[in-house]
Amino acid sequence: MESLSPAQPPAASEARCPAHPQKAVLGACARCGTFFCEYDRETVDGKDYCDTCAEHPDVDYLEAFRLKYWGKRDAWTWLVGLGALINLAVGAILLANELVNKDLGNAGLLLGLTSLVGGGVGVCFWVGMPFARLALCFVPIISLIISGFIAGAEAVGRSIWPVIITLSIYNNTRNKLFFKEEVSREALQKAWHLFHNNTVARAGFMLSFLALLIGFVAPISLLCSIIGLRRVNPTATPPVGRKGQAIAGIVLSSVSIVGWGLFWAVVKLKLI
Ligand SMILES: [Zn+2]
Ligand SMILES: [Zn+2]
Incomplete structure (x- = not known):
């Protein structure tokens, strides 16, 4: 029998882990309640789980999100392919x-050659060739320089947008996942919030x-907002947010229903 250390409550040191009796x-898993020891305790987002639950997609939902889009083409990739x-x-x-x-x-x-090279990089x-992720950023920069030489400053103004778009593709989390680039948990959290929250x-x-523009839409937006508000649960795993948007949706939909209702009534009364 090992002696009790003063830092441990007696109950905790007497209980033995079911998987590791030594x-x-x-503590107990936050999801299934199974007791864990130092071997099978896994901490995810500040909560302790048993090692089975820690791998569950609901618990490590950011990891599940990452795996879901790992190596999968996003909308940007399809657009680049079409271009x-x-x-x-x-x-x-x-x-x-x-x-x-x-x-x-x-x-x-020169234009013909740059179009062919740009198209080749796009393919x-x-x-999903790793070099093409950075190379794509250079395609509009090079064509910007060339069009500047050929057509002057006006053409440069028009060609600035592809540069901005390719840079934002380069920083896009879903696109990084397609190229199997490592993504920080903060970036995963933002992308998860955008697509799944x-x-x-x-x-x-x-x-x-x-x-507000088309009154017939108001009952649909009101229903969605009410369902959305009922789902809000910040302490669930994964957390369900967007409480503010749900409330704003209910307010705006109600304003639309009242406003369009009054408008309709007034028009009707005048007609009668
Ligand atoms: Zn568990
Ligand atoms: Zn154990």
């Missing part, structure tokens, strides 16, 4: 025209703005 129980096909077609047409008619000159040749991006409340909130 070890004292340190690559257009670039390849444009490049091929420009170069073919140059070979047959020889009327485009150096500018046409590599769609396939109380989507009914989010839909109700967005629809409630539409309801």
Whole structure:
């Protein structure tokens, strides 16, 4: 028998872990209530679980989110793939025209080549080749420089948007997961919040703005917002948030129903 240390309550040191009888129980799993010792205690987001529950998708929901999108193409990747096909077609047409008619000159040749190279990088991006993630950022920068030389400052102004878009793709969490890049838990949390946190409340909130313009939408946005508000539970695992959006959705939907109701009544009364 080991002697009791003053830091441990007697009950805790007398109880033995069911999986490891040689070890004292340190506590109970927050999900299933099983006792754990120092061997099978797992801490996730500040709560202690047994090692079985710690791997459950509801408990480590950020890890489950990461695995769900790991290596999967996001909307940006599909858009880049589509853009690559257009670039390849444009490049091929420009170069073919140059070979047959020889009327485009150096500018046409340069545009054709950059379109082909840009399209090639886009295809590599769609396939998921690691170099293409950074290379894609250089495609619009290089075409910006070229169009600046050919068409002047006006063209540079128009070409700045692709630069901003490719940089935001580079920093996008879902896109990083497609390329199997490591993502911080904070970034996972933000992406999870955007795609999985109380989507009914989010839909109700967005629809409630539409309801201000189109009265018939108001009952739908009101229903979504009420369902969303009932689901809010910040202490659940995973937590369900968006309480503010749900309340705002209910208020805006109610304003729409009252406003459109009055408007309709007034119009009706005048007609009678
Ligand atoms: Zn458990
Ligand atoms: Zn144990």
